[in-house]
Amino acid sequence: MNVEIKKKDLLEKEIIITLSNEEIENEKNKKISELLKSITIKGFRKGHITQDVLINKFGEKITNDSLKELINKIFIELINKNNFKIINLPIFQISKINENTKVVINFEILPEIKLNIDNIKIIEYISEIKDEEIADEIEKLKIINGKWEETNLPINFGDLITLDIFSLENEQETPLLINNDVFLHEEFVFFDGFINIIKNYSTGMDISINIKDIKIFDKIFYNKNLIKIYIKKIMRSKKIETEIELKEKLYIKEDIIEKIKDKLEKISKNVTKKLLKVSIINKLLENNTFEIPKYLMTESLNDYEKKEMKVDKIEIEKNIKLELLLNEIKIKFNINVLHDEIQKVLDTFYKNVKNNKDDLYKKIENNLLEEKIFNLILNKANKMTKKITYKDLKKLEIENVHKY
Incomplete structure (x- = not known):
C-alpha cells in the first residue's frame, strides 16, 4: 500500500491510496471467513455453508464491500493520525491501474485557529440621560397618545x-x-x-x-x-397638551419625569450590552485571522439565495468566521450549558408555549452559550468607558447592532 497526502489548497486535501491486488484479496478473504461463520442461507445450517456457494451467490458484493471497508479503515486512520477535522462529505474516486487499485479522496478541513482573546480593547458606552432627552420622550408620548x-x-x-x-x-x-x-x-x-x-x-x-x-x-x-x-x-x-393629561392617559401615578428617566436608563443599559457584544465581535474578527472553508461559504450562499435574503459575501464570511471562533472558544474553555439553566429560562419566559419546544430549547441553549462566551471575553478584555448622549447611543445601535 502506498499513501500520498496532497495539499491542494490551504484547507483542501487530497489523499491518494494505492492498493495492490494482494492487499485487496487478503481483505476479501477475511470477509469471507467472517461470513462463513455468521451468514444464514436457505438449505444450509448456520456456519456450514461452503466457500464456493458463498462466492457464487455473493462474490461481487463481498469484493465491493471488503474494498470499501478497507478504504474506510485506512482513511479513518489517516484522518486521526493527521488530526484532520473534516468539514464536508469526502469524495471518493476508485480506479484500476494495471495490477493496483487507486483511490483518490478529496475533502476540506476546518482551519486551525490560534485564539487571541486576551486583553481585547473594547469601548463601553455610558449614556447620561439629559433633561432635554426626557422632554423629547415626553413629547413623543404626547404625540403617540394624542x-x-x-x-x-x-x-x-x-x-x-x-x-x-x-x-x-x-x-x-x-x-x-x-x-x-x-x-x-x-x-x-x-x-x-x-x-x-x-x-x-x-x-x-x-x-x-x-x-x-x-x-x-x-x-x-x-x-x-x-x-x-x-x-x-x-x-x-x-397631541396631548399637558403632562397631567398624559399621566391620566397612561395611568401613571408617580412622577412622569422619573418614570421616563427610569425607562430610558433601562433601554440604555440594554443598548450598551448590545453594543458591547458588537464591539467584542469586531475585535474577535480583527484579532483572529484564518481561512474559511469554501464548503461553508458555498452552503451559506445557497441558504441565503433559497431564503431570498440579501447576499453580502463579506458579511456572510464574517458570520462564518464568528461561528467558528465561538465554537473554538467553547471547546478550549470547556463552556457548556446545563439542562437546568435552559429549563429555568423555559419556566420563566415560555411556560405556556406548547409547540416547537425542541427548537425553542435549542435556541435558548445557543443564546445561553453565546452569553457565557461573551462574558468570558469581557472579563479578559481591556474595557474603556465613553460617555455619550442617549440619542447618540440609539444612533449607534441602529448603525451597528443589526449587523450580527
Whole structure:
C-alpha cells in the first residue's frame, strides 16, 4: 500500500491510496471467513455453508464491500493520525491501474485557529440621560397618545403614514408591502434620509426610489432595483397638551419625569450590552485571522439565495468566521450549558408555549452559550468607558447592532 497526502489548497486535501491486488484479496478473504461463520442461507445450517456457494451467490458484493471497508479503515486512520477535522462529505474516486487499485479522496478541513482573546480593547458606552432627552420622550408620548386624524397636508415629522410599496421591474409593478404603517419618529431620522425624501409628499402621491439610495430598503428589498412608494394615508396627532393629561392617559401615578428617566436608563443599559457584544465581535474578527472553508461559504450562499435574503459575501464570511471562533472558544474553555439553566429560562419566559419546544430549547441553549462566551471575553478584555448622549447611543445601535 502506498499513501500520498496532497495539499491542494490551504484547507483542501487530497489523499491518494494505492492498493495492490494482494492487499485487496487478503481483505476479501477475511470477509469471507467472517461470513462463513455468521451468514444464514436457505438449505444450509448456520456456519456450514461452503466457500464456493458463498462466492457464487455473493462474490461481487463481498469484493465491493471488503474494498470499501478497507478504504474506510485506512482513511479513518489517516484522518486521526493527521488530526484532520473534516468539514464536508469526502469524495471518493476508485480506479484500476494495471495490477493496483487507486483511490483518490478529496475533502476540506476546518482551519486551525490560534485564539487571541486576551486583553481585547473594547469601548463601553455610558449614556447620561439629559433633561432635554426626557422632554423629547415626553413629547413623543404626547404625540403617540394624542388624537389621530387624517390629513391632506404634506408629510411631516411625527406623522403616521400608510404606504404601499411596489417593485418596478420590467416596467411592471409588483406588490412588496401593502398597507404598511410607518411612524416617523426620532429613530426613523437615522434611516439614511428617507424622511427627507418623502416629507413634502401628500396623500395619493407616489415616489419612485432607487433602492441603492436608501440602505434600509437595500437590506429589505435586496434583489430589487427600483421601488415605487404610494402614500395611501397620512395621520397626524393632535397631541396631548399637558403632562397631567398624559399621566391620566397612561395611568401613571408617580412622577412622569422619573418614570421616563427610569425607562430610558433601562433601554440604555440594554443598548450598551448590545453594543458591547458588537464591539467584542469586531475585535474577535480583527484579532483572529484564518481561512474559511469554501464548503461553508458555498452552503451559506445557497441558504441565503433559497431564503431570498440579501447576499453580502463579506458579511456572510464574517458570520462564518464568528461561528467558528465561538465554537473554538467553547471547546478550549470547556463552556457548556446545563439542562437546568435552559429549563429555568423555559419556566420563566415560555411556560405556556406548547409547540416547537425542541427548537425553542435549542435556541435558548445557543443564546445561553453565546452569553457565557461573551462574558468570558469581557472579563479578559481591556474595557474603556465613553460617555455619550442617549440619542447618540440609539444612533449607534441602529448603525451597528443589526449587523450580527
